[in-house]
Amino acid sequence: MKVLVFGETGQVARALALAGPARGVAVQSLSRAQADLSDPAVCAAAIAATDAQAVINAAAWTAVDSAEDHAAAAHIVNAEAPGAMARACAAQGLPFVHISTDYVFDGAPGPAWRPENPTGPLGAYGRSKLAGERLVLDSGARAVVLRTAWVFDGMGKNFVTTMLRLSQTHDTLRVVADQIGGPTPADAIADACLTIAQALVEGRGQGGVHHFSGVPDVSWADFARAIFDVAGRGVTVTDITTADYPTPAARPANSRLDCTSLKTAFGIDRPDWRAGLARIIEETTP
Numbered sequence: 001m002k003v004l005v006f007g008e009t010g011q012v013a014r015a016l017a018l019a020g021p022a023r024g025v026a027v028q029s030l031s032r033a034q035a036d037l038s039d040p041a042v043c044a045a046a047i048a049a050t051d052a053q054a055v056i057n058a059a060a061w062t063a064v065d066s067a068e069d070h071a072a073a074a075h076i077v078n079a080e081a082p083g084a085m086a087r088a089c090a091a092q093g094l095p096f097v098h099i100s101t102d103y104v105f106d107g108a109p110g111p112a113w114r115p116e117n118p119t120g121p122l123g124a125y126g127r128s129k130l131a132g133e134r135l136v137l138d139s140g141a142r143a144v145v146l147r148t149a150w151v152f153d154g155m156g157k158n159f160v161t162t163m164l165r166l167s168q169t170h171d172t173l174r175v176v177a178d179q180i181g182g183p184t185p186a187d188a189i190a191d192a193c194l195t196i197a198q199a200l201v202e203g204r205g206q207g208g209v210h211h212f213s214g215v216p217d218v219s220w221a222d223f224a225r226a227i228f229d230v231a232g233r234g235v236t237v238t239d240i241t242t243a244d245y246p247t248p249a250a251r252p253a254n255s256r257l258d259c260t261s262l263k264t265a266f267g268i269d270r271p272d273w274r275a276g277l278a279r280i281i282e283e284t285t286p
Contacts, residue, residue, distance in 0.1 A: 083135025107252020181255030
């Protein structure tokens with residue numbers, strides 16, 4: 001199988017490039033220079049010209065705070081471009097896997113979010129991602145929208161790399177403890193995307209919206225403690241509230257995702273982020 005991937009330098013895109021060959025999948029990753037998501041027509045043209053059997057969109061405007069000041073640009077990247085991709089996939093008869101986010105929900109306290117729960121994004125980023133989901137689902141493509149949360153690897157700009165960097169100069173850190181979610185290794189997302197794409201190519205599985213995040217669910221503060229423990233860093237974490245750490249964009253307090261439908265449709269289990277964290281730290285720290 002050959003897969004066309006939008007995104008080249010992002011966390012999941014890098015993981016897809018590594019995971020594909022190990023599974024006998026040829027991965028063609030498109031850089032921003034080859035397919036800039038700010039030009040949806042270019043993205044559609046890339047799909048029209050491909051000889052791949054499936055398409056995965058691992059590119060997005062992920063700068064949550066920046067999206068508040070650049071809502072129109074974020075909407076093009078996160079909504080109009082995926083919509084154009086999905087319509088091109090429908091025209092070519094190609095399966096399409098699109099990565100989305102827990103930010104489509106309002107984060108209200110309660111149980112883990114199920115795919116069918118009402119959405120209610122708190123900011124421009126979440127609104128743009130939700131608009132993208134709707135365009136993908138309305139495109140007529142054989143599509144899966146895969147919502148995930150708290151993505152990390154050992155190279156990108158994410159919570160793990162930030163905590164490891166700060167631990168070099170800080171003995172104590174104040175970390176938000178009233179936001180709860182499931183940290184998700186980027187390589188686990190990549191593996192899930194490839195499994196979904198293969199199933200769709202073979203006419204298996206169920207399209208629509210599914211959730212995928214790591215287990216167990218934790219707070220950012222407890223995640224930080226786990227990072228320092230695994231890395232052997234002597235950093236004390238002090239719990240604070242979201243109100244103590246204001247940001248331009250509101251963050252969901254409840255980012256927990258119910259991943260039952262993904263297990264039912266594709267047989268994919270939630271990954272244990274602790275194992276992924278240990279592996280990443282072993283590979284990337286001296």
